[in-house]
Amino acid sequence: MTQNQFDLSELMEAIKAGGDIDVLRRGAQMLYQALIEAELTERIGAEPFERSAERSNLRNGHRDRTLSTKAGDLELKIPKLREGSFFPSLLERRRRIDRALFAVVMEAYVHGVSTRKVDDLVTALGIDTGISKSEVSRICEDLDAEMAAFRSRDLSAVEFPYVFLDATYLKGRVDHQVVSRAVVVATGVSMDGRREVLGVSVGDTEDEVFWSDFLRSLRTRGLRGVRLVISDHHLGLKKAISTVMVGSAWQRCRVHFMRNVISRVTRTQVPMVIAALQTIFAQPDAESVTSQFARITDTLSGQFPDIADMLSGAREDLLAFAHFPEAHWRKIWSTNPLERLNREIKRRSDVVGVFPNDEAVNRLVTAVVLEIHDEWQVAERRYLSETSMALLRRTAILTAAPSVKKRRAS
Numbered sequence: 001m002t003q004n005q006f007d008l009s010e011l012m013e014a015i016k017a018g019g020d021i022d023v024l025r026r027g028a029q030m031l032y033q034a035l036i037e038a039e040l041t042e043r044i045g046a047e048p049f050e051r052s053a054e055r056s057n058l059r060n061g062h063r064d065r066t067l068s069t070k071a072g073d074l075e076l077k078i079p080k081l082r083e084g085s086f087f088p089s090l091l092e093r094r095r096r097i098d099r100a101l102f103a104v105v106m107e108a109y110v111h112g113v114s115t116r117k118v119d120d121l122v123t124a125l126g127i128d129t130g131i132s133k134s135e136v137s138r139i140c141e142d143l144d145a146e147m148a149a150f151r152s153r154d155l156s157a158v159e160f161p162y163v164f165l166d167a168t169y170l171k172g173r174v175d176h177q178v179v180s181r182a183v184v185v186a187t188g189v190s191m192d193g194r195r196e197v198l199g200v201s202v203g204d205t206e207d208e209v210f211w212s213d214f215l216r217s218l219r220t221r222g223l224r225g226v227r228l229v230i231s232d233h234h235l236g237l238k239k240a241i242s243t244v245m246v247g248s249a250w251q252r253c254r255v256h257f258m259r260n261v262i263s264r265v266t267r268t269q270v271p272m273v274i275a276a277l278q279t280i281f282a283q284p285d286a287e288s289v290t291s292q293f294a295r296i297t298d299t300l301s302g303q304f305p306d307i308a309d310m311l312s313g314a315r316e317d318l319l320a321f322a323h324f325p326e327a328h329w330r331k332i333w334s335t336n337p338l339e340r341l342n343r344e345i346k347r348r349s350d351v352v353g354v355f356p357n358d359e360a361v362n363r364l365v366t367a368v369v370l371e372i373h374d375e376w377q378v379a380e381r382r383y384l385s386e387t388s389m390a391l392l393r394r395t396a397i398l399t400a401a402p403s404v405k406k407r408r409a410s
Contacts, residue, residue: 029074032067036088040079043086058082067091144359147366150373152221155198159225160188161392162328163198163245165211165237166338168345170365172202172355181358183345183365184214187338191225193382193389195337197373198223202361211240219244227392228320230335232256252317254281255334257310264306273307276300281333286322293319327388337383341372 041047045054062077079086164187172181182205186198199218203210211234229241230251241250258274265273276296283289293315301308311318321333331337345368355361376383 025074029076032074032076036076036078036091039088040086044081057084065091144363147363147370150370151200151362151366154222155218156222156224158190158192160190160196160198160223161225161227162189162332163223163226163229163248164188164335164338165229165231165241166335166342167234168342170345170349170355170361171353172358172361174358178354181355181361182210183361184211185338185341185345185365185369186214186218187341188223188226189331189383191389191393193384193386194379195376195383197341197369197376200362200366200369202358202365208236208239211237212244215240215244228324228332230332232335233260233314233317249320249323250317251320251333252314253333253335254318255336257314257318261307261310264310265304269304273300273304280318281329285326289319289322325388325391327391328384331384341369344368344372 037048040059044057044059046052048059058081060080060082062079065076065078067074067076076091078088078091165184167182167184169180170183171178173179174181182203183200184203185200188196188198190196199214199221201210201214201217203214226245226248228249228251229245230253231237231241232253233256238250241248258277261273261277262270276299280289280292280296283292293311297308297311297315300311321329324332345365348368349355349361349364352360352364355364
């Protein structure tokens with residue numbers, strides 16, 4: 001006790017004299033050590049060297065432990081007991097960095113900072129011993145519970161008439177081999193016009209089984225009211241949509257379709273063909289869209305029969321948007337709204353390079369999409385206005401009216 005009082009008095013004098021960061025480190029170290037000793041005293045019912053009838057155990061030396069904080073590395077002594085073990089509650093097992101630095105490390109990781117740069121960052125913050133790659137990974141495992149809760153949250157509170165689906169690819173290790181991992185993301189526009197990230201999953205490939213499982217998981221979580229699904233023309237995905245999303249229309253992404261067209265013509269022919277196709281989507285109403293589609297198909301059939309056949313075969317899928325409010329067309333005829341999200345996933349994952357497992361992929365990708373999801377929730381402007389969503393709601397009522405009358409008649 002006398003030694004502690006002497007140290008404290010000396011520390012107070014150093015602080016009054018304008019002590020530097022080393023003084024703060026010493027103060028933090030003394031405070032931590034005092035709290036550790038006080039907790040042990042309460043645990044065993046006696047001070048050091050105190051004779052007491054309430055004593056339940058005996059001290060048996062100390063073991064060293066380094067705790068890294070923003071004030072620097074603290075060299076602490078953890079008391080040992082004659083019988084059993086003791087670990088102070090203010091520290092956490094297998095962890096030598098305080099929670100404030102956990103937040104820094106996890107934020108850096110989520111933003112795509114490499115583990116080497118995270119180590120440099122931690123050192124710059126005053127942690128002389130730095131941080132190992134394995135420790136960064138261990139810290140980031142704390143994200144798992146939060147990320148899992150987001151991926152499994154209930155979706156039944158509101159309807160999502162528009163759902164966008166897309167996939168991107170990252171590199172990961174499976175059975176000691178580096179392979180491509182498909183990362184699929186679903187976003188939706190709710191009836192109040194706001195966007196949300198509905199789900200994310202990682203798997204082997206974009207086949208029908210994978211997409212079906214993913215879409216069923218969204219249904220299980222309460223996804224409802226889906227009237228239009230927007231995606232690329234992937235056979236496995238298209239089959240999964242028709243099987244799982246019964247009652248929903250499908251919009252084939254016009255941007256991906258344009259890319260498919262470009263691959264069928266020469267470079268000099270591209271501007272002319274694309275200009276012709278774009279006139280279809282520049283029409284003011286659904287009737288004009290349908291008429292222009294027929295004219296362009298007929299026009300291209302002479303010089304570009306393959307393109308005309310592609311158009312004829314994709315007519316219903318390319319023009320699905322025309323059955324919805326015109327104010328929504330530009331937002332629902334392609335998967336462009338997902339492009340920025342996929343670019344951000346790629347940007348941050350490129351720093352990692354090869355992921356050690358699917359859990360690491362899920363952790364980072366979910367953290368990225370959750371961040372974007374939160375941005376959408378607090379954005380001042382809705383993705384689609386309330387006025388235009390009211391038009392969609394009215395259309396839904398009119399569509400349902402005949403079936404309602406039929407049920408009543410029966």
